[in-house]
Amino acid sequence: MPRPDANSHIREAAESLLSTVSNPNYRTISHSQSVNIVSEELVAGHRPQGRMSTVRRFFCLFVTFDLLFTGLMWLICVMMRGETLEQIFDREIVHYNVKTSLFDVVLLAITRFTTLLLFYALLYINNWSVIALSTGGTCAFLMAKVFVFDWPNAAQPVYQVFLILTSFTISWSEAWFLDFRVLPQELQAKEILECITSHGNAVTCERTPLISAHRTAPHSTFGESTVNWFSPVDTPEASPRPKRPGETVILTQDQIEEYISQAEESLTNSWRVINMENWHLEKRGQHGDVVESKKTEFGKVYRFTGVVECPPQFLFKEFRDNLQRLPEWNPTILKSEMIKEIAPGIDLSYQVTAGGGGGIIAPRDFIILRRTAALSRDGLVVEDETPYAYISSGKSVQVPGYPPCPKMVR
Structure with a gap:
């Protein structure tokens, strides 16, 4: 009980x-x-049989959401002009202009998606440097975009502002989630499993010979001891080893x-x-x-x-x-x-x-x-x-x- x-x-x-x-x-x-x-939350850091942990899988799903949501917001912004898909494709992509087109925000999301999934899903790295570069590059580009974009002639500035703010916020959310959730939880789960693994192994420092068996001293007949040396008696099973x-x-x-x-x-x-x-x-x-x-x-x-x-x-x-x-x-x-x-x-x-x-x-x-x-x-x-x-x-x-x-x- x-x-x-x-x-x-x-x-x-x-x-x-x-x-x-x-x-x-x-x-x-x-x-x-x-x-x-x-x-x-803490169990999510465990990697069963070497597979991807639950918390990292959620991070990859969030990165995918970033791409899809950014693309959806871009479609809403451009469709508000009342143009056809051919006109939108020609103006936003074929004749791209950094001052009038927001397709570069979508390209930025595609770059984040590809980079983060490559390093954190396929290569499975446990370092924050890639997400730091991804978030830093996103923020730098979006801030520059705000200065060069032709806001006075924007058809629906509210939606366009929301698209830029969304991309900025999601990129920082990805960095926060990886650094404060994914990496710490996986590290803690790894330490627990290492402790479990080592728990069953023998820690027998007191039985380790002081002189390695692979190293033999030169043969000498001078001063040899006539005493018979014995190993210590085995530790009884009742001891807490x-x-x-x-x-x-x-x-x-x-x-x-x-x-x-x-x-x-x-x-x-x-x-x-x-x-x-x-x-x-x-x-x-x-x-x-x-x-x-x-x-x-x-x-x-x-x-x-x-x-x-x-x-x-x-x-x-x-x-x-x-x-x-x-x-x-x-x-x-x-x-x-x-x-x-x-x-x-x-x-x-x-x-x-x-x-x-x-x-x-x-x-x-x-x-x-x-x-x-x-x-x-x-x-x-x-x-x-x-x-x-x-x-x-x-x-x-x-x-x-x-x-x-x-x-x-x-």
């Missing part, structure tokens, strides 16, 4: 544990003990029994809290989703109820057996891996979630002791008979080989 942080209610709401309860009438009801308010890749976590019998006891306790508490009465309504969605809250001995607990059109047994098995696939459909989870199965329906897993709230909520990782089971109406675990509900409860624990990461909140 999640415990509240006395220093921050935001942290209490962010540290959510997923708990699923379903009814066997092919309508599944999900209950979450707390609300995950992870910000989508990082787990090596592919290494199995070894637990003692006492640890296994303690984990089983905690898992059964979390299942009992989860089932009891879920079935409490007098929940306070927090929010109701358009599709019947309901978020409720209640103060319990564990602190303030949130319960989410929704309907999923699929067999409850299928959904239960998806949660139970495909833990590693959580990041594929839940964008707030950056990593999910199975650590060890303790007993039937009891396992240990490691998950990492992104930060949120503009930096208020730091990225965090969890070591979750999970208990999954099918229950009867009285909340007893059943195996053979038709269950009344399925449940997945979780509790934060400590596991050897998974020490806290400095860049995340455990």
Whole structure:
């Protein structure tokens, strides 16, 4: 069960544990003990499987909007004269004059579109220099355009002024969005993933030999020691050193029994809290989703109820057996891996979630002791008979080989 942080209610709401309860009438009801308010803005910087991040894709879409909107405004300006398309093409493009034509503003938008998509979409650079040159060049040209344009003879000066101001504003918006949204969010997501990757690697400086094995001293028989030297004894598994890749976590019998006891306790508490009465309504969605809250001995607990059109047994098995696939459909989870199965329906897993709230909520990782089971109406675990509900409860624990990461909140 999640415990509240006395220093921050935001942290209490962010540290959510997923708990699923379903009814066997092919309508599944999900209950979450707390609300995950992870910000989508920070998750948008993540590049799943090396693809373009969501925030950069939005930037490319905005650059495309810049081109289309500028072209539309130019068409409105020239069509207000009442000329045909042939006359407009001849006057604005074929016989272009910087003092009377505004087609150069469209060419400027085309140049920005081509340059920005080339460097930030195809080449995928992470530097602000290109957008700085693009915005600076746009502003310089538009300011010069204002001085040389023949305003007294302009047919509709209001639309033409609006076209120039629009191009000026959008170019600065692109620079601001890239420098203050795209690059920082991608950098933060990269740091989080690097921390996750390095978390499982062994940091074994104390085991690194002081003299490299590839460098051998010249053979000498003078002053050789007759003492037999031995390497230090291996660090026991209970010490908080990082787990090596592919290494199995070894637990003692006492640890296994303690984990089983905690898992059964979390299942009992989860089932009891879920079935409490007098929940306070927090929010109701358009599709019947309901978020409720209640103060319990564990602190303030949130319960989410929704309907999923699929067999409850299928959904239960998806949660139970495909833990590693959580990041594929839940964008707030950056990593999910199975650590060890303790007993039937009891396992240990490691998950990492992104930060949120503009930096208020730091990225965090969890070591979750999970208990999954099918229950009867009285909340007893059943195996053979038709269950009344399925449940997945979780509790934060400590596991050897998974020490806290400095860049995340455990």
